[in-house]
Amino acid sequence: MDRGLRGVFINGVVNENPIFRLVLGMCPTIAVTTSLFNAVGMGGAATFVLICSNALISLLRNFIPSKVRIPCYIVIIAMFVTVVQMLLQAYIPSLNESLGLFIPLIVVNCIILARAEAFASKSGVLASAVDGLGMGIGFTIALMMIAFFRELLGNGSLFGVNVFGPDYPNVLIFILAPGGFLVLGILMAVVNKAFLRPEKKEEH
Numbered sequence: 731m732d733r734g735l736r737g738v739f740i741n742g743v744v745n746e747n748p749i750f751r752l753v754l755g756m757c758p759t760i761a762v763t764t765s766l767f768n769a770v771g772m773g774g775a776a777t778f779v780l781i782c783s784n785a786l787i788s789l790l791r792n793f794i795p796s797k798v799r800i801p802c803y804i805v806i807i808a809m810f811v812t813v814v815q816m817l818l819q820a821y822i823p824s825l826n827e828s829l830g831l832f833i834p835l836i837v838v839n840c841i842i843l844a845r846a847e848a849f850a851s852k853s854g855v856l857a858s859a860v861d862g863l864g865m866g867i868g869f870t871i872a873l874m875m876i877a878f879f880r881e882l883l884g885n886g887s888l889f890g891v892n893v894f895g896p897d898y899p900n901v902l903i904f905i906l907a908p909g910g911f912l913v914l915g916i917l918m919a920v921v922n923k924a925f926l927r928p929e930k931k932e933e934h
Contacts (some may be wrong), residue, residue: 755839765881784846788855845865
């Protein structure tokens, strides 16, 4: 991967992380991060859709009239979401049932639509696919970080495996939405403190 593509990839994972930096997709973020299993599943599904839709939109960008570009993007995204849902129903039905409505709602996920409009519609196919990969991995990592603490503190387990033993008093607030926002806020502060480089003030 050359420097340009590497920069596009890193941008999605760190500099413009969909959750911690751009604060996009909050609804599925809070809803699916009650367990690591759901977080990985949602992240993988979104990553697949991001890569495929970005690449196809980039390939067709010169043929899509500007006046109908958003409906066209939604149709393309919906096609890949349908593929994901059919694959989950066929091979991982438990994950499909657990994620429920949030799989079809990927169609209108602001992260995917934003990348289609801001990047794929203006860039080459390879760069667009790499952008989708970076954004998807960044989204997945953020979901897993949030789910790690919510499942561990809320249920005392990771991937459904008990960690603290049967006597652990489940802290249900971490499984509920308020706990999700609390974990999200703390992680967002830590990540931005660690990776956000303050801009140097110009000396006059």
